[in-house]
Amino acid sequence: MEHDTEGGMKLPLGVIGRVDTGHLQRELAALDEFMNQAALKDDVPALPRTSKLLEELATDNHVDLSRAKERQQLMKDFKSLLSNAPLLHISFASDPSPAFLRKLLSWIRSEVHPRVLLQIGLQPSIAAGCVVQTRNKYFDLSLRRHFLEQSGELVKRLEVGA
Amino acid sequence: MLQISIVGLVVVATVVLVGLFWKNSRARPANKANQNKQNTTQAAEQDVEHIFNDEFREELRNRGRLHFEKIIGENAMFLQQDLRLTTSQLNDYMKQEITRTLQEEFTKYEESITDAKQLAVDSIEKTKVAIDEQRQILGAQLEKQVGEEKDRLIGRFEKNMADIINHYVLAAIGNQIDLSDQLEYILGELNENKQAIIEDITNGA
Numbered sequence: 540m541e542h543d544t545e546g547g548m549k550l551p552l553g554v555i556g557r558v559d560t561g562h563l564q565r566e567l568a569a570l571d572e573f574m575n576q577a578a579l580k581d582d583v584p585a586l587p588r589t590s591k592l593l594e595e596l597a598t599d600n601h602v603d604l605s606r607a608k609e610r611q612q613l614m615k616d617f618k619s620l621l622s623n624a625p626l627l628h629i630s631f632a633s634d635p636s637p638a639f640l641r642k643l644l645s646w647i648r649s650e651v652h653p654r655v656l657l658q659i660g661l662q663p664s665i666a667a668g669c670v671v672q673t674r675n676k677y678f679d680l681s682l683r684r685h686f687l688e689q690s691g692e693l694v695k696r697l698e699v700g701a
Numbered sequence: 702m703l704q705i706s707i708v709g710l711v712v713v714a715t716v717v718l719v720g721l722f723w724k725n726s727r728a729r730p731a732n733k734a735n736q737n738k739q740n741t742t743q744a745a746e747q748d749v750e751h752i753f754n755d756e757f758r759e760e761l762r763n764r765g766r767l768h769f770e771k772i773i774g775e776n777a778m779f780l781q782q783d784l785r786l787t788t789s790q791l792n793d794y795m796k797q798e799i800t801r802t803l804q805e806e807f808t809k810y811e812e813s814i815t816d817a818k819q820l821a822v823d824s825i826e827k828t829k830v831a832i833d834e835q836r837q838i839l840g841a842q843l844e845k846q847v848g849e850e851k852d853r854l855i856g857r858f859e860k861n862m863a864d865i866i867n868h869y870v871l872a873a874i875g876n877q878i879d880l881s882d883q884l885e886y887i888l889g890e891l892n893e894n895k896q897a898i899i900e901d902i903t904n905g906a
Binding site for chain 2: 625627631632635636638639643646650651652655663664665666668669671673674675678680682686687689690693694
């Protein structure tokens with residue numbers, strides 16, 4: 540099993556937030572239970588069909604899900620990830636598309652932290668841009684904040700125009 | 702007038718008697734003075750009786766009536782003339798008086814109207830001046846209030862400029878801004894705050 544440079548597991552871009560991690564965790568548990576039951580019957584069953592997200596996770600972390608040891612290590616690492624992964628709350632004016640989220644998450648995991656999880660919110664009043672909340676800080680990256688910063692310039696332009 | 706007529710009749714009768722007496726005295730000679738005197742006295746008595754008999758009286762009465770009627774007629778004519786003259790004068794006098802009175806009244810009335818007109822004009826002028834002053838005061842107050850309201854609105858507008866423009870942008874094109882088009886802007890903003898985010902993620906409790 541391979542790990543990223545920080546020693547944790549590598550999260551696929553399809554895993555965006557805690558909802559996805561919860562699904563993966565439950566799916567991993569169900570898969571492990573199924574495989575264990577099959578092993579007790581001295582049967583070598585074929586790997587059941589898994590979700591695309593789990594396949595992506597296993598592929599990115601080079602894990603063979605048919606092997607119990609690697610599977611259990613993945614579950615352990617995944618559980619550790621859930622307790623330690625930083626969470627960013629990002630709000631947009633409208634619902635973001637999956638492609639947009641993938642691009643955004645790719646940038647954040649490459650530039651900020653490789654195991655960041657996102658919680659997506661909706662604030663129509665910000666018009667454009669986004670609002671980011673970390674554990675202790677609030678970053679207003681919206682067009683509204685931009686207008687507020689430029690209000691003096693707007694007034695000046697209006698006075699010149701008048 | 703009646704007294705004058707009676708006096709006139711008495712005078713006429715006296716003159717007639719004196720004339721007859723004087724005529725008889727000249728007709729008889731002086732030698733027959735006694736007889737003549739008696740005859741004269743008798744004749745005089747007869748004449749007197751003759752003069753003052755009923756016929757003579759009736760004649761006198763008729764003459765007096767005629768004279769009286771004549772005098773009455775003349776006096777009536779004079780009276781009528783006087784009355785006409787007096788009436789004419791009275792008419793003229795009344796006309797003059799009425800005209801004078803009316804003229805005076807008209808003059809007074811005209812003066813009253815002139816005074817009332819002048820009073821009204823003065824009152825209108827005062828009212829006009831007061832209205833002008835009030836208008837100027839109200840105009841100044843209105844201008845001041847409009848200026849204050851304008852400043853207040855401008856200040857409020859400037860204070861809420863960002864929200865107003867944001868609201869306008871949101872209402873105008875809010876549904877048409879695709880997040881994919883904003884990706885570059887969002888990534889740029891995130892990049893500017895990247896260090897702060899990393900520090901909070903890394904060091905945050």
